[in-house]
Amino acid sequence: MEARFSQGLQLPTWTNPKKIAGKPVSSLHFIQKNVEQRLHQIPISCHLLTRIRKFCRPLVLKVSRSSENSPASVLKSGTFPSLFDESKILRSKSEEIEPYLNGRCIFLVGMMGSGKTTVGEVLSEALGYSFCDCDTLIEEAVGGRTVAEIFKLHGECFFRDNETEVLKKLSSEHRLVISTGGGAVVRPVNWKHMQKGISVWLDVPLEALARRITAIGTDSRPLLHHESGDPYLKTMKRLTALFEERGEAYANANVRVSLENIAAKLGLDDDVCNITPTVIAIEVLLQLENLLKN
Known part of the structure; x- marks a missing residue:
């Protein structure tokens, strides 16, 4: 049973x-x-x-330090200075934004491999929040089985039911940064729970996601097919299909953080691979600032 x-x-x-x-x-x-x-x-x-x-x-943060004798640049929405101290800016901006949150939870949504867990840990540390990963809570509740094992033994519907229950319980808490599963956005009831906090969409180009996932491996990704053929092409094909199903749902988030936009600010053209989690967390805070102060 x-x-x-x-x-x-x-x-x-x-x-x-x-x-x-x-x-x-x-x-x-x-x-x-x-x-x-x-x-x-x-x-x-x-x-x-x-x-x-x-x-x-x-957490191991990659920091690009400015001159020891000069203050860290103030990061304005829409621009990134060429040299800045990431850790100082993150700390300063989080202290500025935290009172406006009023203890509300932050729900990170986005495709698999978009960095929700990594960025969530950095963000929670900066805000003095606690961090939760929905997939990990589900794994613990189902006897320590991995997500891939849960999909195989019980099916996706069973996993989604548990995911909804996790979000329901977490939505009644405060001062949490929560990493959600890539498919959490497809159920309207999940949005009902997440609307008690603030939702943030980490929007990463599919090509970058495919490269990242292929490099790590797809064994832990139950929704990725395992047919024979080039791993990158298979992953890219499946991610494209998933995004077509979920793209409009991701757009329901209160805030969108585009890695392509961050790359443009940094002068990296379309290269998003070298953007550090700290810089992404700073952009999350900037977008939250626009939302909460306006």
Whole structure:
């Protein structure tokens, strides 16, 4: 018998993530909403802890530093200076934007391989938010099976039902950056849950996605076909078909972050491969600024 997801998912109360940002997962503490504000350690099973440690890996940011004697350039919407300190700008912009968020969750949507997890971790660290990956929560709730195994054993519909349940639970939380699955946008009910926060579409050219996914391998991508032939061409063909199905749904997001636009600001023409996660996170904050302040 298949275990129901709703019985397996337990979400913590993310009351004050600023006090836990940057600490090892094994020592995470969560502050309860009571007068005493007592600190309690949440018990984590050995199996779950191992997977969380693997999932919440340390961040390694690539930083292009400006002169030690000159202040970091102020990044304006629509332009990127040729030399700037990414980490300083990210920190400054996140401190500026965070009060306008009012604790609302940020849902990252986009195609598989678009960098939602990597950018989400950088963004959450900068904002003092906590980070969640929907696929990882589903895997834990279904006995630690991978997404590919869940698709094979139970089918896509079972996975999508669990995905909706995850989004429903996460939508009632605060101060989270959430990486969603590539197909989460196809169900209207999922948008109903994500509308409680702010949705951000990471729009990456399909050619760049195909190169990235092909280089890593498609074994963990259950929606990619495995026929014989050139891996890049197969991946590109399937991604094109998926985008035709989902493109309009992605456009429902509150904010669109285009890597092609970022590349143009940086003077990289159409080359998006060398854009760092930190720069993408800065662009997310700039677009959020336009949304929230206007």
